[in-house]
Amino acid sequence: MLIVEGLTKRFPSGRGIADISFEAKQGEVFGFLGPNGAGKSTTIRLIMGFMNPDRGRVTIDGRDAGRRAGDVRSKVGYLPGEISFLDGMSGRGFLDFLGAMQRVDSKAKRERLIERLQFDADTPIRKMSKGMKQKVGIVAALMHDPALVILDEPTTGLDPLMQKTFVELILEEKRRGTTFLLSSHSFPEIERTCDRAAIIKDGRLAAVKDIRELRSLQRKLFELVFDNAEDALAFSCSGIETASVDGSRVVVAVQGDYDALVRAAARYPLRSIDAAAQNLEDVFMHYYDRKEIAP
Numbered sequence: 001m002l003i004v005e006g007l008t009k010r011f012p013s014g015r016g017i018a019d020i021s022f023e024a025k026q027g028e029v030f031g032f033l034g035p036n037g038a039g040k041s042t043t044i045r046l047i048m049g050f051m052n053p054d055r056g057r058v059t060i061d062g063r064d065a066g067r068r069a070g071d072v073r074s075k076v077g078y079l080p081g082e083i084s085f086l087d088g089m090s091g092r093g094f095l096d097f098l099g100a101m102q103r104v105d106s107k108a109k110r111e112r113l114i115e116r117l118q119f120d121a122d123t124p125i126r127k128m129s130k131g132m133k134q135k136v137g138i139v140a141a142l143m144h145d146p147a148l149v150i151l152d153e154p155t156t157g158l159d160p161l162m163q164k165t166f167v168e169l170i171l172e173e174k175r176r177g178t179t180f181l182l183s184s185h186s187f188p189e190i191e192r193t194c195d196r197a198a199i200i201k202d203g204r205l206a207a208v209k210d211i212r213e214l215r216s217l218q219r220k221l222f223e224l225v226f227d228n229a230e231d232a233l234a235f236s237c238s239g240i241e242t243a244s245v246d247g248s249r250v251v252v253a254v255q256g257d258y259d260a261l262v263r264a265a266a267r268y269p270l271r272s273i274d275a276a277a278q279n280l281e282d283v284f285m286h287y288y289d290r291k292e293i294a295p
């Protein structure tokens, strides 16, 4: 549905993006992660045709997005990172205006979305909070049933309940076959919605990862509290790889082989045992931290 090939843009400052390539298949939610200034919004603006790339090509639904921009854009829903509205309008007035440009009868869907996101669309935009404006932007991106939806940090300003509603909305649209490109700083949001995610750093693609595969790499962290520090030390020397030992408390990170842990721990009296899943953020974080990026 969306093919990005060798997209390159260098700004006079020397910043920008270089050789970004990825593909989001129909019905896929493709995540876009990366530290501030990595080049996510630049990539998205190039995909949307708001700037011309120095090199590279974007294909949307089999068509060159650069050459057939008008054609292609009616199939695309877009939520920019920073929304600029026509301040004199109400939310509904703005959506009416946009609906007329999209040339699709989007009123019924628009009203359903407004109800789901629970905001007063008749409020003048200049009186709206950041979160309310974000909701108007989300409705604008989804109301015309586009085949491809590109969202640049969509949940900025939304409260946790609305973030949850937003995740549900994405999953519902995905079930209908809508394709998403979702730029986000929220790891839980990426984990809940995405099939794959690209990590972009310093304008280059650091990795493209399958979320299911990442989940299978997630380790479980077991915190074992022994009766005394001697037992904890003896346990930590028994061949089990420990993440930390602090008095009678030992943390073990396990990926798959729980049997060895259970056998080793069974030799000592235990006061408690707690397990927590390593979160996706920890799995991704090393891409953010790395100074050099492997090809």
Ligand SMILES: Nc1ncnc2c1ncn2[C@@H]1O[C@H](COP(=O)(O)OP(=O)(O)OP(=O)(O)O)[C@@H](O)[C@H]1O
Binding pocket: 011, 012, 013, 015, 016, 034, 035, 036, 037, 038, 039, 040, 041, 042, 043, 081
């Ligand atoms: N129009 C522009 N002119 C000059 N430099 C720009 C322009 N747009 C972006 N940049 C620079 O390109 C780099 C990438 O910016 P971009 O906004 O794409 O990052 P981002 O990954 O979206 O960051 P964030 O997570 O903070 O939104 C930054 O160094 C930014 O200053």
